Amino acid sequence: MSDAAPPRHEALHRTASPGPPPSGPSGPEPLPSLAPLLAQWLPRQRWFAGKGSPVTGFTLVTAAEILPPTGTAPGLLHLLVRAHQPAAGTDDCYQLLLGVQDLLPHRLAPALIGRPDDGPLRGRAVYEALADPRLAALLLERLRVPGRLGPLRFGREPDAEIPTGLVPRPLDAEQSNSSVVYGDTYILKLFRRVGPGINPDLELPRALARSGCTRVPAPAAWFEADAPEGDEPMTLGILQPYLAGSADGWQLALGALAVRADFTASARALGHATAEVHHALATALPTTVLHHERLRRIADAMHRRLDAAAEVVPALRPYRHALRAAYDELTAHQAAVTTRRAQRVHGDLHLGQALRTAADGRWSLIDFEGEPARPLAERRRPQPVEQDVAGMLRSFDYAAAVGRAGGTWAARAREAFREGYAAGRPGPGEDPWLLRAHETDKAVYEVVYEARHRPDWLPVPLAAIARLAARADGAARP
Numbered sequence: 087m088s089d090a091a092p093p094r095h096e097a098l099h100r101t102a103s104p105g106p107p108p109s110g111p112s113g114p115e116p117l118p119s120l121a122p123l124l125a126q127w128l129p130r131q132r133w134f135a136g137k138g139s140p141v142t143g144f145t146l147v148t149a150a151e152i153l154p155p156t157g158t159a160p161g162l163l164h165l166l167v168r169a170h171q172p173a174a175g176t177d178d179c180y181q182l183l184l185g186v187q188d189l190l191p192h193r194l195a196p197a198l199i200g201r202p203d204d205g206p207l208r209g210r211a212v213y214e215a216l217a218d219p220r221l222a223a224l225l226l227e228r229l230r231v232p233g234r235l236g237p238l239r240f241g242r243e244p245d246a247e248i249p250t251g252l253v254p255r256p257l258d259a260e261q262s263n264s265s266v267v268y269g270d271t272y273i274l275k276l277f278r279r280v281g282p283g284i285n286p287d288l289e290l291p292r293a294l295a296r297s298g299c300t301r302v303p304a305p306a307a308w309f310e311a312d313a314p315e316g317d318e319p320m321t322l323g324i325l326q327p328y329l330a331g332s333a334d335g336w337q338l339a340l341g342a343l344a345v346r347a348d349f350t351a352s353a354r355a356l357g358h359a360t361a362e363v364h365h366a367l368a369t370a371l372p373t374t375v376l377h378h379e380r381l382r383r384i385a386d387a388m389h390r391r392l393d394a395a396a397e398v399v400p401a402l403r404p405y406r407h408a409l410r411a412a413y414d415e416l417t418a419h420q421a422a423v424t425t426r427r428a429q430r431v432h433g434d435l436h437l438g439q440a441l442r443t444a445a446d447g448r449w450s451l452i453d454f455e456g457e458p459a460r461p462l463a464e465r466r467r468p469q470p471v472e473q474d475v476a477g478m479l480r481s482f483d484y485a486a487a488v489g490r491a492g493g494t495w496a497a498r499a500r501e502a503f504r505e506g507y508a509a510g511r512p513g514p515g516e517d518p519w520l521l522r523a524h525e526t527d528k529a530v531y532e533v534v535y536e537a538r539h540r541p542d543w544l545p546v547p548l549a550a551i552a553r554l555a556a557r558a559d560g561a562a563r564p
């Protein structure tokens with residue numbers, strides 16, 4: 087496969103470089119024949135971040151075609167498109183991988199996006215390429231070869247062994263992105279909403295792997311796109327070893343709850359693994375002093391997130407005043423807190439982000455993207471480690487609530503996790519003020535997350551909010 091191969095599909099010829107400025111439905115439209123189909127299809131995708139406001143138009147950002155080596159079959163169309171949602175004030179950029187065929191085999195029918203009414207693809211079936219094993223295999227083949235393809239750049243670790251012929255299988259999971267498993271050997275994660283700057287899900291695992299930390303699957307290959315207007319490249323996909331036979335911490339905790347089995351040993355081991363990852367991150371990447379000004383900014387941001395959340399979920403409003411105390415305590419106790427350092431953290435740590443392999447019972451952490459709703463610059467900033475510890479502690483509370491276990495189970499699991507963490511990273515231990523502020527901040531985030539995605543689950547974080555607020559009312563101690 088040659089580098090910088092020109093796209094073959096006529097639909098792409100005009101628009102292979104950064105597109106024109108955003109346009110509405112009546113403005114210039116680089117993919118006129120596809121746009122109406124995409125406007126219907128995109129909002130139905132689990133990974134589409136702009137649900138609730140209509141897509142009025144698209145601008146093509148980049149286009150490329152990954153061709154088969156023989157050139158006899160159609161290639162995989164790779165598009166980055168900006169979806170205009172004026173009602174939401176957003177123009178987010180999405181990664182699309184499309185196949186085009188005249189006659190779509192029956193097994194690919196669920197992947198159909200539609201058949202354009204006009205234009206160069208008129209009457210042809212346009213479909214989600216990841217569902218087509220031939221096209222998914224083409225993507226893996228392309229990842230094996232470092233180099234350029236138009237606006238795309240492919241990179242790989244020189245020592246990584248990526249065999250040919252691995253059979254692809256799209257992952258059938260509720261995901262913020264899309265993943266394909268290749269022969270139970272590798273998993274390729276394709277980011278859907280993308281922007282300029284390296285994604286921490288590539289940056290951190292790569293730094294960890296290079297520092298010798300084995301708690302995180304090491305990226306073997308990746309690809310990115312040039313961003314328009316001199317911005318940093320956009321990370322598009324990461325290939326990493328697939329931990330076959332593993333189960334995530336959420337499944338394991340609920341499984342243990344269902345049969346009333348002990349989970350403290352697992353929670354302790356998970357705490358230890360988290361501490362190891364934190365230690366490796368602090369060694370591999372820069373840390374900063376958690377000085378007074380930084381602490382004030384952290385507290386201010388928490389106040390702002392609380393205000394924004396209370397706008398979205400009115401049930402939060404009665405607790406707002408009491409919750410603020412947790413954030414104010416941070417600055418009130420700054421003399422103690424500012425002896426700490428901030429470092430790179432996972433950023434969205436919960437039980438679902440921890441995988442335990444059946445063979446050796448070892449925990450690994452995955453998905454270092456951080457909370458996708460936060461701006462990339464913020465996700466890449468050093469933070470107190472208490473952010474991650476708080477995330478996992480909240481997760482034990484969730485598991486207890488969903489598994490109908492009551493507070494004692496959660497308290498024991500939380501305690502065990504903290505013991506394991508302390509054993510894995512000897513030192514001053516977690517700061518109680520930071521921990522409480524971060525736990526409150528996380529519960530506020532979860533209230534909004536559940537209100538938007540799983541309203542039936544809203545009582546879970548709301549119960550935590552009520553408890554955290556009562557603690558703040560009752561005493562100034564965390």
Ligand SMILES: Nc1ncnc2c1ncn2[C@@H]1O[C@H](COP(=O)(O)OP(=O)(O)O)[C@@H](O)[C@H]1O
Pocket residue numbers: 257259260261262263264265273275303326327328329330332334438441452453455
């Ligand atoms: N290295 C891996 N080995 C095995 N399974 C994995 C691996 N990475 C991810 N998974 C599975 O894929 C799911 C989605 O991965 P994740 O990185 O969390 O994607 P997203 O950010 O889209 O939610 C995980 O919940 C896990 O079940």
Ligand SMILES: O=P(O)(O)O[C@H]1O[C@H](CO)[C@@H](O[C@H]2O[C@H](CO)[C@@H](O)[C@H](O)[C@H]2O)[C@H](O)[C@H]1O
Pocket residue numbers: 261262336434436437438453457458477480481482484485532535
């Ligand atoms: O999809 P992501 O892994 O990026 O995370 C989002 O979805 C999570 C739910 O899948 C959500 O986590 C919340 O629910 C979990 C149980 O399903 C629980 O273990 C977590 O503690 C709780 O925060 C996460 O917040 C959200 O960012």
